[in-house]
Amino acid sequence: MSTNHIELRKILAKDNNELAEIIREVLVEQGAPKVGTAYEDPHLYKMHENYEKEKGFYYVALVDGKLVGGCGIGSLSKGNEEICELQKMYILKKYRGLKIGRNLLIKCLEEVEEYDYKQCYLETMSYMIPAQKLYKSMGFESIEAPMGDTCHYSCNVWMLKQL
Numbered sequence: 001m002s003t004n005h006i007e008l009r010k011i012l013a014k015d016n017n018e019l020a021e022i023i024r025e026v027l028v029e030q031g032a033p034k035v036g037t038a039y040e041d042p043h044l045y046k047m048h049e050n051y052e053k054e055k056g057f058y059y060v061a062l063v064d065g066k067l068v069g070g071c072g073i074g075s076l077s078k079g080n081e082e083i084c085e086l087q088k089m090y091i092l093k094k095y096r097g098l099k100i101g102r103n104l105l106i107k108c109l110e111e112v113e114e115y116d117y118k119q120c121y122l123e124t125m126s127y128m129i130p131a132q133k134l135y136k137s138m139g140f141e142s143i144e145a146p147m148g149d150t151c152h153y154s155c156n157v158w159m160l161k162q163l
Contacts, residue, residue: 004063006100008107011058011070013048018067019060020044026069026090032125036154038088047072047088055084055115059107061091061100068095071104073112076121079148083160084112086122089131101131105138109163117163121147123155135159 011019027039034040043050051058051072058072069091076085086108091100112120122140124131140159147158 004098005065006098006103007062007065008059008103009062011048011051011060011072015060015067015070016045016048019047019070022067022069022092023088023090026092029093030125030128033154037152038090041151050074055117057108057111058088059104061095061104063095063098063100068092069100069104071101071108073108073120076148077150079121082116082118083147084115084117084120085148085150086120089122096130101134102138105134109138109161112163120161120163122159123150123152124157124159125154126156128157132157132159135161 023044024039027037032039038044047058051074056072056074058070060070061068071089072087073084074087076083089101089104109120122135123146140161143158143160145158
């Protein structure tokens with residue numbers, strides 16, 4: 001029986017290109033559109049620099065030293081200052097089922113307590129059922145309409161958690 005060494009750490013500049021490719025690979029694998037999703041985000045290849053800003057952070061997951069995904073928190077674009085957004089949570093298919101997503105989400109929700117956010121918002125797609133199950137298990141509830149202006153107009157499931 002093999003065990004995988006899983007490490008969660010903050011994103012480094014050297015992770016930018018590999019992480020962007022992972023995000024794009026997962027979106028394609030999931031059948032997500034390339035427009036109106038993270039696939040076309042202008043800062044996708046500069047994630048480290050983007051999350052260094054105030055009130056934001058991003059964690060990557062490594063399995064046996066290999067980058068396999070990540071998840072972050074940022075302020076909600078054109079939204080209430082008391083609402084943060086869970087952003088870009090993607091794990092390569094081969095590494096799902098190892099509780100990496102749950103551990104990343106826990107890590108992000110623990111760290112966000114250091115900020116003055118009152119709620120955490122996220123967007124996903126209706127066919128990403130395992131992700132929705134995870135979010136619900138962590139206290140996120142479905143809401144009827146999007147919040148802020150994320151430019152992810154292809155996402156059709158919106159959720160919110162009280163912090």
